[in-house]
Amino acid sequence: xxxxxxxxxxxxxxxxxxxxxxxxxxxxxxxxxxxxxxxxxxxxxxxxxxxxxxxxxxxxxxxxxxxxxxxxxxxxxxxxxxxxxxxxxxxxxxxxxxxxxxxxxxxxxxxxxxxxxxxxxxxxxxxxxxxxxxxxxxxxxxxx
Amino acid sequence: xxxxxxxxxxxxxxxxxxxxxxxxxxxxxxxxxxxxxxxxxxxxxxxxxxxxxxxxxxxxxxxxxxxxxxxxxxxxxxxxxxxxxxxxxxxxxxxxxxxxxxxxxxxxxxxxxxxxxxxxxxxxxxxxxxxxxxxxxxxxxxxxxxxxxxxxxxxxxxxxxxxxxxxxxxxxxxxxxxxxxxxxxxxxxxxxxxxxxxxxxxxxxxxxxxxxxxxxxxxxxxxxxxxxxxxxxxxxxxxxxxxxxxxxxxxxxxxxxxxxxxxxxxxxxxxxxxxxxxxxxxxxxxxxxxxxxxxxxxxxxxxxxxxxxxxxxxxxxxxxxxxxxxxxxxxxxxxxxxxxxxxxxxxxxxxxxxxxxxxxxxxxxxxxxxxxxxxxxxxxxxxxxxxxxxxxxxxxxxxxxxxxxxxxxxxxxxxxxxxxxxxxxxxxxxxxxxxxxxxxxxxxxxxxxxxxxxxxxxxxxxxxxxxxxxxxxxxxxxxxxxxxxxxxxxxxxxxxxxxxxxxxxxxxxxxxxxxxxxxxxxxxxxxxxxxxxxxxxxxxxxxxxxxxxxxxxxxxxxxxxxxxxxxxxxxxxxxxxxxxxxxxxxxxxxxxxxxxxxxxxxxxxxxxxxxxxxxxxxxxxxxxxxxxxxxxxxxxxxxxxxxxxxxxxxxxxxxxxxxxxxxxxxxxxxxxxxxxxxxxxxxxxxxxxxxxxxxxxxxxxxxxxxxxxxxxxxxxxxxxxxxxxxxxxxxxxxxxxxxxxxxxxxxxxxxx
Numbered sequence: 001x002x003x004x005x006x007x008x009x010x011x012x013x014x015x016x017x018x019x020x021x022x023x024x025x026x027x028x029x030x031x032x033x034x035x036x037x038x039x040x041x042x043x044x045x046x047x048x049x050x051x052x053x054x055x056x057x058x059x060x061x062x063x064x065x066x067x068x069x070x071x072x073x074x075x076x077x078x079x080x081x082x083x084x085x086x087x088x089x090x091x092x093x094x095x096x097x098x099x100x101x102x103x104x105x106x107x108x109x110x111x112x113x114x115x116x117x118x119x120x121x122x123x124x125x126x127x128x129x130x131x132x133x134x135x136x137x138x139x140x141x142x143x144x
Numbered sequence: 145x146x147x148x149x150x151x152x153x154x155x156x157x158x159x160x161x162x163x164x165x166x167x168x169x170x171x172x173x174x175x176x177x178x179x180x181x182x183x184x185x186x187x188x189x190x191x192x193x194x195x196x197x198x199x200x201x202x203x204x205x206x207x208x209x210x211x212x213x214x215x216x217x218x219x220x221x222x223x224x225x226x227x228x229x230x231x232x233x234x235x236x237x238x239x240x241x242x243x244x245x246x247x248x249x250x251x252x253x254x255x256x257x258x259x260x261x262x263x264x265x266x267x268x269x270x271x272x273x274x275x276x277x278x279x280x281x282x283x284x285x286x287x288x289x290x291x292x293x294x295x296x297x298x299x300x301x302x303x304x305x306x307x308x309x310x311x312x313x314x315x316x317x318x319x320x321x322x323x324x325x326x327x328x329x330x331x332x333x334x335x336x337x338x339x340x341x342x343x344x345x346x347x348x349x350x351x352x353x354x355x356x357x358x359x360x361x362x363x364x365x366x367x368x369x370x371x372x373x374x375x376x377x378x379x380x381x382x383x384x385x386x387x388x389x390x391x392x393x394x395x396x397x398x399x400x401x402x403x404x405x406x407x408x409x410x411x412x413x414x415x416x417x418x419x420x421x422x423x424x425x426x427x428x429x430x431x432x433x434x435x436x437x438x439x440x441x442x443x444x445x446x447x448x449x450x451x452x453x454x455x456x457x458x459x460x461x462x463x464x465x466x467x468x469x470x471x472x473x474x475x476x477x478x479x480x481x482x483x484x485x486x487x488x489x490x491x492x493x494x495x496x497x498x499x500x501x502x503x504x505x506x507x508x509x510x511x512x513x514x515x516x517x518x519x520x521x522x523x524x525x526x527x528x529x530x531x532x533x534x535x536x537x538x539x540x541x542x543x544x545x546x547x548x549x550x551x552x553x554x555x556x557x558x559x560x561x562x563x564x565x566x567x568x569x570x571x572x573x574x575x576x577x578x579x580x581x582x583x584x585x586x587x588x589x590x591x592x593x594x595x596x597x598x599x600x601x602x603x604x605x606x607x608x609x610x611x612x613x614x615x616x617x618x619x620x621x622x623x624x625x626x627x628x629x630x631x632x633x634x635x636x637x638x639x640x641x642x643x644x645x646x647x648x649x650x651x652x653x654x655x656x657x658x659x660x661x662x663x664x665x666x667x668x669x670x671x672x673x674x675x676x677x678x679x680x681x682x683x684x685x686x687x688x689x690x691x692x693x694x695x696x697x698x699x700x701x702x703x704x705x706x707x708x709x710x711x712x713x714x715x716x717x718x719x720x721x722x723x724x725x726x727x728x729x730x731x732x733x734x735x736x737x738x739x740x741x742x743x744x745x746x747x748x749x750x751x752x753x754x755x756x757x758x759x760x761x762x763x764x765x766x767x768x769x770x771x772x773x774x775x776x777x778x779x780x781x782x783x784x785x786x787x788x789x790x791x792x793x794x795x796x797x798x799x800x801x802x803x804x805x806x807x808x809x810x811x812x813x814x815x816x817x818x819x820x821x822x823x824x825x826x827x828x829x830x831x832x833x834x835x836x837x838x839x840x841x842x843x844x845x846x847x848x849x850x851x852x853x854x855x856x857x858x859x860x861x862x863x864x865x866x867x868x869x870x871x872x873x874x875x876x877x878x879x880x881x882x883x884x885x886x887x888x889x890x891x892x893x894x895x896x
Binding site: 018020021024027098119121122123124126 | 685
């Protein structure tokens, strides 16, 4: 795991309807020592709307973490919309879902998702997601 | 001349005409010139002699008086003759007395008078004339006359002749080129026709007859000859074709006769007039039990021993009889041929004489046949008749008009009509009115030679009762193969039809309930899958947050609260295991659509050992296996199958270190696998229930969800196999399962 530090705050969009998961993820990010500004959208329709508006209400993002199973519209639809929008086409995306189904994985890969993480049942494993996120962010920074 | 021989006639004619013309002209020219020059010389001679005479006479006086001047003047008068080159008068002393020389003439007077009176030299004519006075010679006159004139005259003549020659040649050439065509053209025409005929052999070509002369007659003769040749050629061809056709026909007849004799079903032997065999066909060879070389050339009696079937007495050879009586003879009944191997064959035969055109007997031909098949057929016929008579099935026949021609006992019993009642009556009597149109339809099929088999329909008894029958109808043929009627076997299947109806109903019921069951089962499975899947979400929350609770607040819990949270953690962990096993269980479905792949079970066992490494190390277990087959099967469920069984064997061990062995063997058309252990064993009364879902025989001391063996059973059944256990408490256990033979590479008996 990379020990490189990240300069400044990172801005992460989290699309997740389960507040318990939001809380766990916040803990995980804090656990990895990430200084981040987390924007949370808890509804598929809202997320789609945000993407369509080009994110004018949000600051420039470093990363999006998407759940797949969302109310109204799925995370996959949000992802698809992102890939066809100018603003988010190149945004690094992590899928964090309870689904481990191969079709979901395959489709995510098609859309250039950087990590596909199945929500772990164990707390320790959950906290490790923070490190994964940090590692990916460092990777993205160094790649420019 | 040789060169002339090969050139075309037309040129030959040209050459001949030209040569003849030139030669004759030349010859006549030469004669004319020669004759003319002779005449001319003669006249010149006379002329000059006369001139000399006159001049001599005129000079006499001058000479006599020695008057040279007068003599010279006299001579000078000769100027009038331009060709006279010189004139000289010699005195009696022989010296020149007077002379005349033409201006430009070459030579003067010769020094002495010449000896001859008249002499021709190459260039001149010299004439000498004595000058006489009173009978006395007083001098001599000599005249030299140039012959230029003669030569120029000859030259002129020559030129004229040449001109005439040239003109005549051209004229002859022109004339001949027209004339020679008259001869050459018919000849070359004829030659061309001859060439064409010989090149194409087309005798219909004719030469054109261009004239009525010899050439015309030649062409005519040639044409006549060609016509004759053509006629003969046509005739010859026709004759040849006819001959060939006849030969072919003869050959065909001979071949067909030969083939007929060779392939005829009857045995054929022919003999010469002494009874010696000359021909024996295959059937005869096989009946006699002798090959051809053993028969041909021998007397028929030697190879054709026949006896009477009952008396065993020898029967006279038909050949002997034919030769004696000279007519066709048949063999008496009950004749037996004793073949070479002693086999007795009942035969039927006839012999006939072979006569030449004069009617003399040249030999005999003997035709005979094995009548065993006929006898057998007669027996079969009797047997069939008795079967028909005693059959419980209705057997009857009808003609093509549907009129009954036979009616057996079975038919009487089935339909209630006696034979007497039915024979001669329409078959329609046993057909229900609504099915009457069946009869013409069936008769039509029979007419086409078809057979109707096991046709199920309804017939009517005499009492009017409906019968379900299965009928088989076959066409009946007369010996010429014409269909004259049909035989029917009709079986009463009323009972069977009823039973089949009942069975169909039951089947349909079963099908329905099966369908319902399957749907229910599918619903249940779907429900189980969704439930276990969706249940995992809240469970994950409970797990994570109870862990978070312990992590964050454990210091503030009293011992009882800690215990409670511990129970929550345990409970959720167990529930998670249950759900995950349940998911695995429901995930095993018939993946028939999956493509089969090669599965090396030896590799599968390697993976199992790796996955269970912790448990194996901890328990000091030894896991071995035979060399296992490579399977060709869809889906990859073999690893959970083996892993569950091996894992169980480790889990339910005795005090001894576990010894686990996996073996495989082929039993019938199945592969049988066995996983044997030396563990705690299972009491027989639980053997069947351990494969049930969530069925466990042990408490919390040995952890487990009770899904493992259910998964195993589901996997094995999914491949169409069975699974069971053989075990006694405390004596280890052997779990056995079968798979249909889907091995692609398997050698049993090796241990690993």
